[in-house]
Amino acid sequence: MLRGKAWKFGNDISTDLIAPGRYFHLRSDLNELAKHVLEDADPQFASKVAKGDLVVGGRNFGLGSSREHAPTIIKLAGVSCVLAKSFARIFFRNAINIGLPAIECDTDKISAGDELEVNLEKGVIRDVTNKIDLKFAPLPKAMTQILGDGGLVDHIKKHGDFKIE
Amino acid sequence: MGKTISEKILSEHSGKDVKADDFVIAKVDLCLLQDGTGPLAVKQLEQLGIKKVVNPQGIAVFLDHAAPSPRKELSNDHITLRNFARKTGCYLFEIGEGVCHQIMSELFTSPGNVLVGADSHTCTGGALGAFATGMGSTDVAVAMGLGKTWFRVPQTIKIAVSGKFKPGVYAKDFMLYLIGTLGAEGATYKALEFTGEAMVSLPMSERLVVSNMAVEAGAKAGIFASDKVTKAYLKQHGREEKYREMKSDKDAKFEKVINIEVDKLVPMVSLPHTVDNAKPIDKIGKVKIHQVFIGSCTNGRIEDLKLVAAIWKGRKRDPDTRVIVTPASKDVYLMAAKEGLLETFIEFGATVTTPGCGACVGVHGGILGDGENCISTSNRNFLGRMGNPKSSIYLASPATAAASAIKGEVTDPREYL
Numbered sequence: 343m344l345r346g347k348a349w350k351f352g353n354d355i356s357t358d359l360i361a362p363g364r365y366f367h368l369r370s371d372l373n374e375l376a377k378h379v380l381e382d383a384d385p386q387f388a389s390k391v392a393k394g395d396l397v398v399g400g401r402n403f404g405l406g407s408s409r410e411h412a413p414t415i416i417k418l419a420g421v422s423c424v425l426a427k428s429f430a431r432i433f434f435r436n437a438i439n440i441g442l443p444a445i446e447c448d449t450d451k452i453s454a455g456d457e458l459e460v461n462l463e464k465g466v467i468r469d470v471t472n473k474i475d476l477k478f479a480p481l482p483k484a485m486t487q488i489l490g491d492g493g494l495v496d497h498i499k500k501h502g503d504f505k506i507e
Numbered sequence: 508m509g510k511t512i513s514e515k516i517l518s519e520h521s522g523k524d525v526k527a528d529d530f531v532i533a534k535v536d537l538c539l540l541q542d543g544t545g546p547l548a549v550k551q552l553e554q555l556g557i558k559k560v561v562n563p564q565g566i567a568v569f570l571d572h573a574a575p576s577p578r579k580e581l582s583n584d585h586i587t588l589r590n591f592a593r594k595t596g597c598y599l600f601e602i603g604e605g606v607c608h609q610i611m612s613e614l615f616t617s618p619g620n621v622l623v624g625a626d627s628h629t630c631t632g633g634a635l636g637a638f639a640t641g642m643g644s645t646d647v648a649v650a651m652g653l654g655k656t657w658f659r660v661p662q663t664i665k666i667a668v669s670g671k672f673k674p675g676v677y678a679k680d681f682m683l684y685l686i687g688t689l690g691a692e693g694a695t696y697k698a699l700e701f702t703g704e705a706m707v708s709l710p711m712s713e714r715l716v717v718s719n720m721a722v723e724a725g726a727k728a729g730i731f732a733s734d735k736v737t738k739a740y741l742k743q744h745g746r747e748e749k750y751r752e753m754k755s756d757k758d759a760k761f762e763k764v765i766n767i768e769v770d771k772l773v774p775m776v777s778l779p780h781t782v783d784n785a786k787p788i789d790k791i792g793k794v795k796i797h798q799v800f801i802g803s804c805t806n807g808r809i810e811d812l813k814l815v816a817a818i819w820k821g822r823k824r825d826p827d828t829r830v831i832v833t834p835a836s837k838d839v840y841l842m843a844a845k846e847g848l849l850e851t852f853i854e855f856g857a858t859v860t861t862p863g864c865g866a867c868v869g870v871h872g873g874i875l876g877d878g879e880n881c882i883s884t885s886n887r888n889f890l891g892r893m894g895n896p897k898s899s900i901y902l903a904s905p906a907t908a909a910a911s912a913i914k915g916e917v918t919d920p921r922e923y924l
Contacts, residue, residue, distance in 0.1 A: 363869030410643030
């Protein structure tokens, strides 16, 4: 069970907003880069996010660059899960690969600051503040296998090869 | 049941008869890394404990995003990548040799290939009839280490384009229009296949623009069938023997078909801050332009530079507008020099920079100031893209950008043709 506070963002949160190009030189220092995560979308986010908190976006979250640094620094900032109405393809795959759950659901009913609980197995998000349950479709099997192993590196290390179906 | 190009290539590379939505493990022919994503890929390969790559002759590493390096941290990233290339025996392209997608197209990508790149615009390779897609660093690290990766075979949307482009209207305008129509996520998880007389008649330089921008509609791949244009391009780059026919079967199943008549298209501009915010040029109104950027993997080819030079010849830039030209590769730069284009650029008042990606991605060589507007031939106008979230980017064709440099505001290129 994942639990934390919701940080709400709008539609089309690009990788340029998540990991700005002006910090390109910090890409090999991910902890330093994580201090600037989502800075251009919400300057308060990086300094105030707490361990376990959730990033809640609108449509097409993570569009743009293939930079895996984007989901990686969201995870490094302590975020347990990203919820969005829809994800850009590369961001979604990168999130799974680095072991950050990315869940598609209707995020309209979630407000900034809501306390959320996510049950990945059951496919339910409990908005504790609003006392509502939001259901989501489970991820395709190949992705739950990678996520279950802790990401793609751990998946390959564990099995010596791809073991997805 | 017939197959689409994606289904054919992924069947061949997985050794199975696959169709759209199947999950497959497929052999990878080509991998690319650049200096923004490469160091993390190298680190992930180390994490995996893999010391050798499966096919070094199919891997190319590019020092293009910070070229030449503007900071010591990036210089150190370059050292990491140079050492990686030396150790594994893969290809290394030094600073100044050019943008990864341009060089991959010139030297490596062939019809029927599977190309994965740690750069979202890897889909550029679809112009040559390859299945080419952008991924993250870990995915490409695994592809280099195991020689394969997993895919969900994409559904294909067929984009059937009839008619002829009017003067002043280019592939870039077509893509801005298409992305505006489909929306920034209209093709997410899908392949786009470009067909019809307007696409078949495009030269390779323009096909590369179309495939390059497929990702801006969310697409996994942007594919052209291979044909005589592909063959001529391969021949031009000394790789004629790599040609093979690659096309969707007549009875292939497409998710849908979108018909577009190109005759009706006019020059297009994408307004800040999303690519799908595209409008016809006559609906833009007066927009002051502080910086013009001609370059990038979308529109930094010799054909683009020739067009720009033709518009600028004998004219001067607006005194309040600065102009940056970045050729896409060393070959393009050399051709521009030999053909006298550089003289035209310099006389016009432009700054010509080393081939690379710096300005487009906000690393160096064209960072915008607060409140400034740039018209750019690149593929993205997201907030902060060119290094400053207090600036705005307008996307357009090289002709529109060139015309805008003369007047200092967004300008219809047809005034100068």
